Amino acid sequence: MxxxxxxxxxxxxxxxxxxxxxxxxxxxxxxxxxxxxxxxxxxxxxxxxxxxxxxxxxxxxxxxxxxxxxxxxxxxxxxxxxxxxxxxxxxxxxxxxxxxxxxxxxxxxxxxxxxxxxxxxxxxxxxxxxxxxxxxxxxxxxxxxxxxxxADGGVYTYGAGEGPVPRENAASALQTLCIGPASAGDVARLQALAAELSLPCEVCG
Ligand SMILES: [Zn+2]
Missing domain, CATH: 2.70.70.10 (Glucose Permease (Domain IIA))
Incomplete structure (x- = not known):
């Protein structure tokens, strides 16, 4: 657009x-x-x-x-x-x-x-x-x-002076999810999904 x-x-x-x-x-x-x-x-x-x-x-x-x-x-x-x-x-x-x-x-x-x-x-x-x-x-x-x-830290993104198109709506697109309490089995499945999507995942509590 x-x-x-x-x-x-x-x-x-x-x-x-x-x-x-x-x-x-x-x-x-x-x-x-x-x-x-x-x-x-x-x-x-x-x-x-x-x-x-x-x-x-x-x-x-x-x-x-x-x-x-x-x-x-x-x-x-x-x-x-x-x-x-x-x-x-x-x-x-x-x-x-x-x-x-x-x-x-x-x-x-x-x-x-x-x-x-x-x-x-x-x-x-x-x-x-x-x-x-x-x-x-x-x-x-x-x-x-x-x-x-x-997918990993070796993937090139921006060169010097380069960056994403600034958003007209300044809110960041990156979001954090907090899910739970969850059973140990469900946690393992969620961790596997996070790994598949290359998303950082931390288990707490
Ligand atoms: Zn290609």
């Missing part, structure tokens, strides 16, 4: 916001995208939502074997949004299992456009998400809010 100050705030393309790789990989090499976790309880096909309204300007179907060049994206969708500062703004969603839109289709922010998967050049299922402004792949986190966690 466009904020009142004309800045862009993109919507997260998945319901789960756990980064497994940032704009740089943990070895320092350039990724120019973020990777988002999709695997929960072995289910890796998660709905993918349009990060902003726009038009489907590129669709690619994976050939089922090639993992180089454009085919490395696997099944892929690119959306073209309204210009930002008079330059084109696009978002790309890769390694999908299914595509639910057609070339030229108009979408609204939050519309279902496909499902995550493991097509193209992947070692496991995840969503590869790019933000392309003025023809160059930018750090997607600079176009999103701060409502995310990282």
């Amino acid at each position: 466009r904020l009142q100050n004309k800045e862009v705030l993109l919507a997260w393309p998945l319901a789960l916001h756990v980064l497994t790789a940032g704009y740089y990989y943990s070895d320092g090499s350039l990724h120019r995208a973020i990777d988002l976790r999709t695997n929960q309880n072995g289910n890796t096909e998660k709905p993918v939502y349009a990060a902003e309204g726009g038009t489907v300007d590129q669709i690619q179907s994976w050939d089922g074997r090639t993992t180089t060049g454009m085919q490395s994206y696997g099944n892929m969708i690119r959306l073209c949004h309204a210009d930002y500062r008079d330059k084109p703004l696009q978002t790309r969603y890769a390694h999908l299992s299914r595509i639910c839109v057609q070339q030229g289709q108009q979408v609204r922010e939050g519309d279902l456009i496909g499902y995550t998967g493991a097509t193209g050049n992947v070692s496991g299922a995840h969503l590869h998400f790019e933000v392309i402004w003025d023809g160059s792949r930018r750090n997607p986190l600079v176009w999103l809010d701060d409502d995310f966690t990282t």
Whole structure:
């Protein structure tokens, strides 16, 4: 969406916001995208939502074997949004299992456009998400809010001078839950869920 100050705030393309790789990989090499976790309880096909309204300007179907060049994206969708500062703004969603839109289709922010998967050049299922402004792949986190966690401390987030899009509503999106009293068995299950979501979890009392 466009904020009142004309800045862009993109919507997260998945319901789960756990980064497994940032704009740089943990070895320092350039990724120019973020990777988002999709695997929960072995289910890796998660709905993918349009990060902003726009038009489907590129669709690619994976050939089922090639993992180089454009085919490395696997099944892929690119959306073209309204210009930002008079330059084109696009978002790309890769390694999908299914595509639910057609070339030229108009979408609204939050519309279902496909499902995550493991097509193209992947070692496991995840969503590869790019933000392309003025023809160059930018750090997607600079176009999103701060409502995310990282899979581990080695995941790159922001460079010097970079940060999330400031919220118009200043309240933090990060929240803390307090649950209980709970049985020892339920505590173990909640701890396992927290570990799966990469959330810090502390048992007290
Ligand atoms: Zn990626």
